[in-house]
Amino acid sequence: SYELTQPPSVSVSPGQTARITCSGDALPKQYAYWYQQKPGQAPVLVIYKDSERPSGIPERFSGSSSGTTVTLTISGVQAEDEADYYCQSADSSGTYKFGGGTKLTVL
Amino acid sequence: EVQLVESGGGLVQPGGSLRLSCAASGFTFSSYDMHWVRQATGKGLEWVSAIGTAGDTYYPGSVKGRFTISRENAKNSLYLQMNSLRAGDTAVYYCARASGPQGGGMDVWGQGTTVTVSS
Numbered sequence: 001s002y003e004l005t006q007p008p009s010v011s012v013s014p015g016q017t018a019r020i021t022c023s024g025d026a027l028p029k030q031y032a033y034w035y036q037q038k039p040g041q042a043p044v045l046v047i048y049k050d051s052e053r054p055s056g057i058p059e060r061f062s063g064s065s066s067g068t069t070v071t072l073t074i075s076g077v078q079a080e081d082e083a084d085y086y087c088q089s090a091d092s093s094g095t096y097k098f099g100g101g102t103k104l105t106v107l
Numbered sequence: 108e109v110q111l112v113e114s115g116g117g118l119v120q121p122g123g124s125l126r127l128s129c130a131a132s133g134f135t136f137s138s139y140d141m142h143w144v145r146q147a148t149g150k151g152l153e154w155v156s157a158i159g160t161a162g163d164t165y166y167p168g169s170v171k172g173r174f175t176i177s178r179e180n181a182k183n184s185l186y187l188q189m190n191s192l193r194a195g196d197t198a199v200y201y202c203a204r205a206s207g208p209q210g211g212g213m214d215v216w217g218q219g220t221t222v223t224v225s226s
Contacts (some may be wrong), residue, residue, distance in 0.1 A: 033212030035152070041143075042216040043152065048206055054214065078185055086152050094165040096142070096154040 002026045004087050004099035011105040018074040020102045022087030025068055032070040033088045034063060036081075037101075043086065047072060074104070082106045109133035110217050116220030123192050127219070127220060129185040129202030134215075137180035140205035142213055143187045145198035145222075156187065158198050159209065170196075192224045 004024040012018040022032060029056055032050050035043035047063035050070055060075045074081055087099040127143070143155040156176040157165040162177050163220040174189040185202050199219040206214035 003157075031211070033206075042201055042218055043203075043213075045206065045212055045214045047145075048212045048214070084151075088152075088154075088212060090209070090211070094157065094163075095185070096157065096165075096168055098144075098152040098154060101151040 001089060002097060004089060005098050006085075006087060006099040006102045007014070008100070009103045009105065009107055012077050012080060013107045015076055018077050018081070018104055020072045020085050020087075020104065021069055021073075022099050023069045024089060024097075024099075026089055027065065027068050030089045030091065032065065032103070034072045035086045035088065036059075036083045037086065038049055038083045046085075048081050077104075077106055079106050109204075111204065111215055111217035113200065113202050113217045115224045116200065118223045118225065119192055120157075120226050121193060121224055123161035123224070124188070124190045125192065125222060126198055127187040127202075128188070129187075129217060129220070131183045131185065131204070134204070136183040140209065140211075141176075141178060141185045142185075142203045142205060142218075143174075143176060144200070144201045144203055144213070145186075147198040150198075150214070153198075157209075158185070174207075184203075189222070192222075194224050196222060197224045198222060 034047035037043040050065040051063040090096045112130045137220045173191045201219045203213035204215040206212045
């Protein structure tokens with residue numbers, strides 16, 4: 001079993017850049033996916049395959065990967081971006097894992 | 108419109124069983140792997156099970172042997188049979204569509220159904 005580690009919280013002011021990291025030994029070999037979840041709502045996929053953005057997701061959301069760490073970057077953060085963010089990956093045996101989640105606070 | 112709608116949640120006693128359903132619409136259900144993911148109140152997301160288009164199934168150790176995922180393509184439906192339920196299984200259960208082949212992400216989610224395990 002492997003783990004994905006995220007910081008519990010990140011705080012930024014509106015208009016600034018937020019970076020949320022996710023670390024895991026499997027990440028050099030497996031793609032990472034990022035989800036945004038607002039209170040009382042289902043998760044929404046915001047980044048897939050490390051850095052691809054689904055249609056309808058604002059361009060300010062981007063993803064990158066380096067070694068055992070993937071990063072979700074939100075440029076020009078807006079108040080509506082305040083949410084919990086989860087990374088997710090899978091291993092070669094067909095099991096999936098989520099990171100513990102990061103609460104993004106827009107100050 | 109692509110949509111997933113869960114049902115079947117409720118209150119069940121420890122040791123009991125429950126069957127969740129997920130009705131899919133707006134896409135070719137049989138062509139997609141599917142997942143169940145749960146979230147306890149105030150906690151993070153936990154992957155519960157997956158089923159491939161060929162009916163292959165996958166589980167984490169926490170539910171293996173107690174939960175069974177299945178699908179009925181003719182009815183565009185996904186199921187989760189949960190047996191030997193424990194207090195720790197209390198959560199909102201989401202069904203989700205796989206965004207790609209095995210090992211990928213989840214691009215469509217339902218709104219969830221709540222399971223409470225309590226005496």
